[in-house]
Amino acid sequence: MTNHRLTPLAHSLPASVPFVGPETQERAQKRPFTARLGANENVFGPSPRALSAMAETGHWMYGDPESHDLRAALARHHGTTMENIVVGEGIDGLLSYLVRLFVAPGDAVVTSDGAYPTFNYHVAGFGGALHKVPYVADGEDPESLFARAAEVDAKLVYMANPDNPMGSWHRGADIAAAMSNLPEGTLLVLDEAYVETAPEGTALPLPFDDPRVIRMRTFSKAYGLAGARVGYALGAPELITAFHKVRNHFGMNRAAQAGALAALEDPDWLAHVQAEIAAARDRIAQIAGQHGLAPLPSAANFVTIDCGRDHAFAKAVLDGLVARGIFVRMPFAAPQNRCIRVSCGTPADLDAFAAALPGALADAEKG
Amino acid sequence: MTNHRLTPLAHSLPASVPFVGPETQERAQKRPFTARLGANENVFGPSPRALSAMAETGHWMYGDPESHDLRAALARHHGTTMENIVVGEGIDGLLSYLVRLFVAPGDAVVTSDGAYPTFNYHVAGFGGALHKVPYVADGEDPESLFARAAEVDAKLVYMANPDNPMGSWHRGADIAAAMSNLPEGTLLVLDEAYVETAPEGTALPLPFDDPRVIRMRTFSKAYGLAGARVGYALGAPELITAFHKVRNHFGMNRAAQAGALAALEDPDWLAHVQAEIAAARDRIAQIAGQHGLAPLPSAANFVTIDCGRDHAFAKAVLDGLVARGIFVRMPFAAPQNRCIRVSCGTPADLDAFAAALPGALADAEKG
Incomplete structure (x- = not known):
């Protein structure tokens, strides 16, 4: 053609x-x-407050490209600053941006064999070389993941905690400890999509400014808003700023921004x-x-x-x-x-x- | 770092x-x-039917990754097939996918100086070399655009009809005639975001299977759903299929899919x-x-x-x-x-x- x-x-x-x-x-x-x-x-389903907020949205207006109010609320919720947070079109959308920022053709990325296929889809889509390690005891294994990352000089290593599809999980403190073996130059992509349904202590107990890790969160699971497509990433401000180089600034659905904010405010x-x-x-x-x-x-x-x-x-x-x-x-x-x-x-x-x-x-x- | x-x-x-x-x-x-x-x-604003459809959506469910019902309705509306249509997260999202598919670093792209900045943002974001021609009589000028495309061997040439920011427009038949000078190997990206507010005869009167052009349409303007983020592209099936290589398959907001469908069905x-x-x-x-x-x-x-x-x-x-x-x-x-x-x-x-x-x-x- x-x-x-x-x-x-x-x-x-x-x-x-x-x-x-x-x-x-x-x-x-x-x-x-x-x-x-x-x-x-x-x-x-989502909080009734989220439903009301979405219904009251002026759908004729574009969403705020900064997702300011949602990010401000998330910053309060997590005890951090807005500069540590980027909101995007679900974790899928944020993973796509992240891979695009880091992965040029041939760059090494590590994940577990059987982990999230959409992450693999993005890595393939930007030409990355995906290296897989097996699950250990039906769970993702930070030691093997980080060891493989060192072997192949991975730019990114993906791990979900809790894990999908097995439902297994690690204590956040154990992942933090394992990160002493995370190679310099490898960013840990920690998918915490399911953390709100996990036991206390599952979330990674490290400062959001830690440049070694980016955390992915979503309103699709515990908050019941999968159809709305709202995710966010938590990371060091320099890393978060990089998303503004490539993200679709006007890509957020306005009602979804309002719904997520209302959902967050209904504990x-x-x-x-x-x-x-x-x-x-x-x-x-x-x-x-x-x-x-x-x-x-x-x-x-x-x-x-x-x-x-x-x-x-x-x-x-x-x-x-x-x-x-x-x-x-x-x-x-x-x-x-x-x-x-x-x-x-x-x-x-x-x-x-x-x-x-x-x-x-x-x-x-x-x- | x-x-x-x-x-x-x-x-x-x-x-x-x-x-x-x-x-x-x-x-x-x-x-x-x-x-x-x-x-x-x-x-x-949008049709009251669109508001009802969005309010009745089960927001807890992911959207249909095929946007099947909306594409079927659009196919009927345009007298074409679903294979000629891809739905995406607004024209902005679709332009990002399109540029990603076509533009590797250094590849030439042509647009008018002063035309849509978000298209330019995507071209820069994938490393493309953007070439600009001036407006003629405060309007985009297909002859100069296509001539420049030939000079630089452009992969894509962008033109909006009606134009933003000037509001000027061409008869679709005149653009079709000018396309005899569109170089082989250059795809015309025709942004028809505003076509529903334009006089009869503004839309390009060529078959949607014509492989030389891809048309961008949206529910953000005449349909009043800018906040919902629903656009679609019309083109030859082979070209439309290429979007499935890179698009965020689960990226569409479910309520937005339902709202756009309802809006389309309220002439x-x-x-x-x-x-x-x-x-x-x-x-x-x-x-x-x-x-x-x-x-x-x-x-x-x-x-x-x-x-x-x-x-x-x-x-x-x-x-x-x-x-x-x-x-x-x-x-x-x-x-x-x-x-x-x-x-x-x-x-x-x-x-x-x-x-x-x-x-x-x-x-x-x-x-």
């Missing part, structure tokens, strides 16, 4: 999707899911959601156990269930659930792909999951 | 903002603007807004004329006013308006920067503009 002179890098990329969305599956199946338990969304609703999530985790674990499956401990808004056999078996269970109207997902990499991952749902959602599981297991047994 | 090894390109970029937002100015002035007439927003509201905009343009022209200034013809949702002297004078008028609580902007490049640009407003907004203008002019006269 003479008119489409893509860059060599763009030409080499596949037109791929990190995840298939549930709506795509619903269109293929020609029916909606009964329970939407696959995307680690928060069915308990009672957050506590309510945290309790609902804890109860749902217990219920998912109970359902799994009743059917001879092993739920893994989780600090996130989902429970990953060890189906006890190989990937083929777990995939058959997943397919059986999907065929029965239950949207779930599963880990990508071996041996974690012996599991399925079930997001927290309402009691009715989990009743539907409980009702569908025996049939899915029976089908998988028949294999 | 040992931990912040930005790419050489990222290191070289300024932490700049294409535009200063009105909220930033309000914070600096410690008071809100009386009339918000600077960002070419649509104060008449009566669009007609109402078009009439309000036409009336506001007439009123702005009248106010300008009453004070001895020359309004330029406009096909957009703003009127650019020739202040009749040099840039310093126009800037003084603008400053006088801003100081009086009227948010307006002005063209960046000479000689167009002898003008100020006033977005369409409500009758009350324009009363405020009319009340502030004599004082602003008097101050500017005193210089």
